[in-house]
Amino acid sequence: MLGRPLLELLTVPGRIYYETHLAPLLRMHGFFSEVALDLLEGDGEPLHTIANGKETRDSEGRPTSIRIAFVKSIDRRRYEQELLRSREMARAAAEATEEKLQREHQMAELREQFIAVLGHDLRNPLAALSAGARILDRTVQSEKERQIVAMMQTTVMRMAGLIDDVLDLARGRLGGGIAVEHKAGKPLEAVLTQVVVELRLASPGREIVVDLHVDRPVDCDSSRIGQMLSNLLGNALTHGSASKPVMVRAETRDEALELSVSNAGERIPPEAMDKLFEPFFRGKARASRQGLGLGLYIASQIAKAHGGELVATSTPEETRFTFTMPVQAESRDQTDGPVDST
Amino acid sequence: MPGVLERNNVKVRGAGEQSMMFAHGYGCDQNMWRFVAPAFEPDFNTVLFDHVGAGGSDLSAYNKRKYSNLSACADDVVEIGRGLELHDAVFVGHSVSAMVGVLALQKGPGMFGKLILVGASARYIDDEGYVGGFSAKQIEELLEFLEANHMGWSAQMAPLIMGNPDRPELAEELTNSFCRTDPDIAKAFARVTFTSDNRKDLAGVTVPTLILQCSEDIIASEAVG
Structure with missing residues (x-):
């Protein structure tokens, strides 16, 4: 190993990383700490290490030597990779949930719009029914007919109430909130x-x-x-x-x-x-x-x-x-x- | 939206008729030029900047899809050039930025009159009849390996840029600006860099170009120069 250039001891990714990140750091910063680096083992397999490096300089600021200490860290790397994997999995799961939520949200909005439109459109035929019942009420003869018309009117009112509730729901849900008017109306x-x-x-x-x-x-x-x-x-x-x-x-x-x-x-x-x-x-x-x-x-x-x-x-x-x-x-x-x- | 000059953390110095733009390569930011650019300041108007996603650039302007190729970086260079009204300037591009310069030359005619490409490589991965220097597998391994060093980024900074305990003021400066890269962006940019192939763009270079190579450059070997 002695006498060989440092880069030859590193894996290819290690070399690139050294050149693009660590060498500039040493030159500008003078040191680096706790960096993952992979050395090449005799069989060509990577040996995971943690490295610290320091550049010594003379009084003029010129580099005189570079010292790098490698510490074997196979288990640590494995542990880190597990952490990374679980972080990645958590991120993917969160993304999936978020996406699902978005979809649900859109669906819910669509349903509420549907409710609003339906509620609104139901009012017109109901108003016609109500007007018809009022006219009938004026002309009915028998007590039985009067009862039937009264029942129709009650039912129409009940339906109108239900539709109002549905519209209030839709308004509340569609972000507009229930409309209130502060005015000097009835006490x-x-x-x-x-x-x-x-x-x-x-x-x-x-x-x-x-x-x-x-x-x-x-x-x-x-x-x-x-x-x-x-x-x-x-x-x-x-x-x-x-x-x-x-x-x-x-x-x-x-x-x-x-x-x-x-x-x-x-x-x-x-x-x-x-x-x-x-x-x-x-x-x-x-x-x-x-x-x-x-x-x-x-x-x-x-x-x-x-x-x-x-x-x-x-x-x-x-x-x-x-x-x-x-x-x-x-x-x-x-x-x-x-x-x-x- | 902030202006281009803020977005790319553009720094203009020097005193000269002609402008010289320095584009940093993969792995760092404009600090890379701190021992080089000052030498040109007496004779040139020097322009330094950070690619979006690197150093002091506006990270919020980074978009993985937009910056999925070098063309977007070249667009930024041209936008900076237009912002500064550069004409017939010298473009100095290190590593991946060499090809960014080649692309920018096409995108902004007249902006650059000379290219200086340092450690350039039009393609890093070997191809049939072409030696890029790396196998596809090695580049994949690199991308994987980058993650190993991003463990320490949980606190938004890499351990390698942690402060020098003896000189806190230096630490402050360095942690804030020196080679600061968001891990996700660094990885994405590494992919863009090392899987790029700009061989056919080279034909478009019609201006005088100086290619500087390092004799023991492991990333861009002499052969690719």
Whole structure:
């Protein structure tokens, strides 16, 4: 080995690496440390080593010698290669997952666009039906006919409600968020009272205890808050104990509006609590009472769009949904704009 | 998007009528010229730069697909030349940049009047009737081997450019700029370099060309010169 040029001791890749990386480093930098280099063994096989090199220089800065220490590192190299392989595998797996996710995401978006278009197009024939029923209502003679027309009108309204929910879902999901308009419309308390009246009519025999103290203006979209109460109250009537009253409370206190709906009855299983506000989540109820499972989702989106929050608590004694929001837009963290639900 | 001069970390020095552009080869950056370029500064306007992906270039401008051949590097050279309004300049290209210069000559007519090719090779891999110096297998082994030295890159720097404990200010400078290469880019650039074949482009060289060869250049042997 003595007397042979260094490069002859290296494998071909080692030589190239030495020339392109290590030689310049020695010249510019004066040393290199812990570099993987392969020496050629007698049989032509590579011998993995770790090398440190240093160039000594005279007082003029001219190189006088180069010393390189090689340390055999077969196991270390093997270990490093395993690490590299696993890193490569992890990277490939992450890429595959990412790609799959992208595809799923695109699919989901397409489905939501479909829902939006479908929901929108269903409204027109429904409006025609509704108009037809109204005309019939004016001319019907017999009590039986009147009942049938009334049933048709109720059904049309129910369908319109379902379509509105689907459209709200699609809007929330397509990034626009649920639209809220902060305008000085009907006073909030009056809107809430109206919602309770409607639901009382729809659920005769059920007791709804109302306690409203909205004694200052609230900067909100009152019809949306009414929609939220309607969803929460409808939910409480469907799932709560039929023999106990449902409580509706609203009050303004310390710059905040708090609106809550509570009912007695079976507690919500803890494992279901996380999913309550997800779209299409449906609890146990008679099939005939089932909606699309969008009520709570939409309610939570309305809460978000107001810079507020909707939380649920459930104990064996009581299940309660509480919505809180700042009374004035200025004191909110979030802007009034649409909230992206994704 | 930053300008070409920022993208390629272009440094212009010297005082002369004629410009001389220095293009570094594979494995380093414009620091490679630090003992060479200053010698030309009294007589030439020297232009140094880093190829995209190397040294102080804008790494975000690197795109594996775009830089999958030397032509993209030559495009960059021409863009730099246009940015500096180079005309009849001297192009000095080391190693792989020699062929980059050959390509740039075609892409930017009039920009370069002379080529100086140091350690040039139009093809590194042996072919029928052609000695490039390496077998295809050896080049594959090289690409594999490069990974072995990229283990230490987890902290975004190679152990080989770690600081000199006695002179921290030097270490700072070196770790920040000297031969800094992202491991993935280094590997991709190695593939581009060592699998290139520019033999047919040589016919397009119509300007005076000086070919410098090292007597013991293991990468570009005398025969390929």
